[in-house]
Amino acid sequence: MSLIYVLNGPNLNRLGLREPEIYGRTTLAEVEEMCRAAAPGEIAFHQSNREYELIEWIHEAIERGAAGIIINPAAFTFTSVAIMDALKMFPGPVIELHISNVHRREAVYHNSLISGVATAVIAGLGPEGYIAATEAMARLIARNSGR
DSSP states (O other), rough: OOOEEEEEEEGGTTTTTTTTHOOSSSOHHHHHHHHHHOOOOOOEEESOHHHHHHHHHHHHHHHTSSSSSEEGGGGGTTTTTHHHHHHOOOOOOOOESSSSOGGGSOGGSOOOOOOOOOOEEEEESSGGGGHHHHHHHHHHHHHHHHO
């Protein structure tokens, strides 16, 4: 079975409470359940408000031979060269994920440092974007393994 890391950045622990008009009322625990139900293999699901923890989990994904990373870096999308550099070391597919359509929001949300190293970007599907990302990752992994 394939191991997929699902990494969530700052403030995503507040899903369901934080700006529900933008992010909806689905909690991060519910998002995790959705990912586990959609995944064909093992999921390592993490959230942190700390940049270094996200980097450590990317390194862990490399060391454990994970097949793919789905990352919603949240605010770190636009500021973290360190997360970008860590993702560049990951040999498998990376999907950058955003709950809202960042391109319909304020200009500060328009320049992702992560998009340039991601295999694909999913934005604007709400919490259901995690299901789409998990299903797409399974297809990318299967394609990469020749199945």
